[in-house]
Amino acid sequence: EPEVTQTPSHQVTQMGQEVILRCVPISNHLYFYWYRQILGQKVEFLVSFYNNEISEKSEIFDDQFSVERPDGSNFTLKIRSTKLEDSAMYFCASSEMDRGPGYTFGSGTRLTVV
């Protein structure tokens, strides 16, 4: 069964450092997303990406965040200057069509900012 692959599974970084979280969406999917989940809380939408541009973003996705599809397979989330409160699980997702069905999620990257 096709999967969304995320690397690394766990990243520890110092406050103020830049991090790049990587994702390989399912190959025939056209819509890509980043979500995050702070420990013990619900999953929150960050950004959606289609046709090489951001289609929607939440209030969380401020200027320190950026996304990129550098080639035909990778989709990245960059956090420019990490803060302690950025510590969370970051999930990448992709979907074949606009608004589903399903949105397949990756297993996540646990980001710990120290």
Added chain:
Amino acid sequence: GESVGLHLPTLSVQEGDNSIINCAYSNSASDYFIWYKQESGKGPQFIIDIRSNMDKRQGQRVTVLLNKTVKHLSLQIAATQPGDSAVYFCAENVNSGYALNFGKGTSLLVTP
């Protein structure tokens, strides 16, 4: 330090019983709904979805019911198994947007 998070409602059922997990949504403009299962340390896993032009949809051992009048969604799991133990989230989507808005989640514990 101690993290402060949401206290999840917990549903405890015996193996073989049916489970019903409920979700209330707030946006009357939502027209697409999904149930996800999340096991510890993993990403949300798609279970079943339903669009607002339906009030019931069935999958393998799962049924989703949608009541738009009271903005309520439920997930029924038949013959619950220990492997069904997880946190279950409902998510809603509005036709005008791409974002999924997740609910707080319900922890399902299946005891043998």
